[in-house]
Amino acid sequence: MSYGKRIDLLCSLFAPTDVFADVGCDHGYCSEYMLKNGLCEKAILSDVSKGSLQKAATLLRWYVENGRAECVLGDGFAGVEKDVGEVVIAGMGGAEIIKILSDKRHGFVPKRFVLQPMLNTDKLRRWLVENGGYIERDFTFFADGKYYDVIVGRRAQGGERQTYDELAFEFGKENLTVRGEDFLARVRKLLTDTERFLAAENLSAASREELLARKKRLEEVLKNDGKGILRST
Ligand SMILES: C[S@@+](CC[C@H](N)C(=O)[O-])C[C@H]1O[C@@H](n2cnc3c(N)ncnc32)[C@H](O)[C@@H]1O
Known part of the structure; x- marks a missing residue:
């Protein structure tokens, strides 16, 4: 069923x-x-x-x-x-x-x-x-x-008690190490959305800064060579 x-x-x-x-x-x-x-x-x-x-x-x-x-x-x-x-x-x-x-x-x-x-x-x-x-x-x-x-x-x-860094809190340790297809597809979509928001006119300086920081984190996740990007266990 x-x-x-x-x-x-x-x-x-x-x-x-x-x-x-x-x-x-x-x-x-x-x-x-x-x-x-x-x-x-x-x-x-x-x-x-x-x-x-x-x-x-x-x-x-x-x-x-x-x-x-x-x-x-x-x-x-x-x-x-x-x-x-x-x-x-x-x-x-x-x-x-x-x-x-x-x-x-x-x-x-x-x-x-x-x-x-x-x-x-x-x-x-x-x-x-x-x-x-x-x-x-x-x-x-x-x-x-x-x-x-x-x-x-x-x-x-x-x-x-487990040790998590900020990236692991944001994305999840298993996602960062196993890097499943669904997770990577979601990160790619979030990156496209973030780039689209960044292209909008009338963006405040604070919003731009926040979006740029998010873009950097998403790119960091995607640029990895497949071995995982965990810095701590
Ligand atoms: C969208 S449904 C999800 C139902 C099911 N767990 C699922 O995953 O398909 C969310 C349910 O949680 C109930 N709910 C929300 N807050 C709650 C709480 N604090 N305690 C108990 N039930 C809660 C809602 O009434 C609703 O029936």
Whole structure:
């Protein structure tokens, strides 16, 4: 069964677990995939929107009735225990994901997570590295006419902390080392867009400076000979 390229790719990154949490579940497809494929004993689905949660409850009615799925109306991790095995938070902004993870009442860095922010991936990488997350995979993919970023990781153990430089926060370490086709195509597109903005009339000095700096960073990523441009590990 296919849910479309984006959701299929996210599902391929999930690991088997006892309890799976699908935060901001909307339709509930990620949980359905886990349950139908025997990859979790139980799924907890949460959403702030009653209408969205209802879609998931309808899709997973059999599992809800048999105690294998629980639908929680609430913000972020409300109703999700800290020892949940695997968490997906996908399809919302990076700032919203940070808000959920850092929430004073319910927030935590999950034991294992798959995060797919729509914006501000750089900020999310930084927050994770600085707040007890450990990023294992972090790449860009093209699906259904758009570029997406996905971050797979886990709770850091025993004080371990990754070293990221500014370029790695901006583009992702895996993208910079593996240099997948989708990532490079996105960088080329960003460079073309940046050059087009630079050609605009009436650009303020500050905007021009910012665009020139971005152009330089994008060119630095593209000019690499394929060995990767990471300066730190
Ligand atoms: C665009 S949908 C994405 C659904 C699904 N996760 C996916 O990737 O296809 C975003 C969902 O997140 C929910 N949402 C946004 N902020 C939330 C929050 N703080 N806590 C729980 N759900 C949230 C929205 O109501 C919406 O149903």
